[in-house]
Amino acid sequence: MSILSRNDICWCGSGKKYKKCHMEQDIFISNIEQKVGYKIPRDIMKTEEQIDGIRKSCKLTHEILDMVGERIKVGVTTNEINTWVHEYTVEHNAYPAPLGYGGFPKSVCTSINDVICHGIPDDTVLKDGDIVNVDVTCILDGYYGDANRMFIMGEASKEAIDLVRVSKECLDLGIQQVKPYNTLGDIGNAIQQHAESLGYSVVYDYGGHGVGLEFHEEPFVPHIGKKGEGTILLPNMTFTIEPMINIGSPEADVLEDDWTAVTIDGSLSSQWEHTIRVTETGYEILT
Template identity: 50%
Template sequence: MISIKTPEDIQGMRVAGKLGAEVLDYITPYVKAGVTTGEIDRLCHEYMVSVQGTIPAPLNYCPPGYTPYPKAICTSVNDVVCHGIPGDKVLKNGDVVNLDITVIKDGYHGDTSRMFYIGEPSILARRLTETTYECMWLGIAQIKPGAHLGDIGHVIQQHAEKAGYSIVREFCGHGIGKVFHEDPQVLHYGRPGTLEKLEAGMIFTVEPMLNAGRREVREMGDGWTIKTKDRSLSAQWEHTVLVTASGFEILTVSPGMPAPPAFITQPVTASPVSA
């Protein structure tokens, strides 16, 4: 059952989403060669708790069958698809890294991720990252009442595969609110006109993961880190999105977020919210 959020819920999600995105703005200057992923996590954790008064949602998050996640954010470097645990890994020139941030504010979750280049990326890494960004926005552009979840997955899959990349299928976008992960599942592949119909008041993430090689993944021994099976590069971007009466509203907006691609004609701006 997909929940329809109340006006109060939507306002709470705007605040949480804005704060999640602002963590990414804050950390951007520190994401460079020579820093460890553990230090990035420490800085984000400190900023969330001491500056924002938010709770890092991943810390000790424990779905059935998992061990508790031990850190405040996810840092997925190069061939790590998602859920990379911050630690001693030192970022070096040419790396690409996804930072996935979810904060909780007044019970509401703000969930977003961005890709970062360390120094000068390879042409392959840059193209994969940019194509993944386009895929996320193409999916978001489908969102309006009466559209279907399959419409989102279809355009993402078409764009990714046309560019020669594969879509990870084991992980997908998700409904979100006072619960971190709820219905619906937002697949990044599919057929138009299939799956649930969208209604105003639904809130979910769009977060495609593209691999430069094959789509198969493997889980590391820590029980969380997911890597590409063929060790090819992977990229991911994520926004939390509200279905509005006429289209969509991005909830994870901030002054430092990358601009939407030129094909996004609907204005994407921060709503005036007070945190």
């Protein structure tokens, strides 16, 4: 970013004069940069126009997950879920982001029981007691919205139900740490402390990520960490928080399909995800 004078048009694309837009924030960030010793990229902050587009895509993602929630039940195959998601997405003039991404063959990720993430839909039939994560990302007018939810099939064990509940609590606690000038370490620490205090582990091989203009953007969002460490949160950053919580070991193994990540000890795993925007005073859950 070039040096701007007070009356220049702001670098963010808002059309406002610099002094009426990002000047005060940039001065604050510059002071932080002098303390931490590294440059904080301004382009991780979205414009209002971009936020509006991302918000619309996230709304569609939310609607898709609602639709899945109304239909999913024991006896359904994960391929059926894939068909529902694909058709609903296309009918609403959007595109399912997973399809073809890095060679991924389907339009949604479905992760059952010991699958941590990136499960590929197939002819697997959902059984009574299964817990399944459905991970949806759609592209609407060039903008991305990313979220996932857990679904419990029939009568699950107390162990499975508790895991699903705690993983959602971890997501909520992580989101509560989102506000300007907090750090990604604050988010990760809140998640890690809650999970580990209850005897669960947090997957560290995978995390959240910037999202909005691309499927995966900077920064990487770890779900473990120390308070005050890591990337500083700034208004109009958009990223996902998606903690993966295991009953057993936090370690993951990737199957021969090069996508499906499973717990190394076969223990259950649960994950929830939202796309979050940092606001001037806190956060907005876009999905």
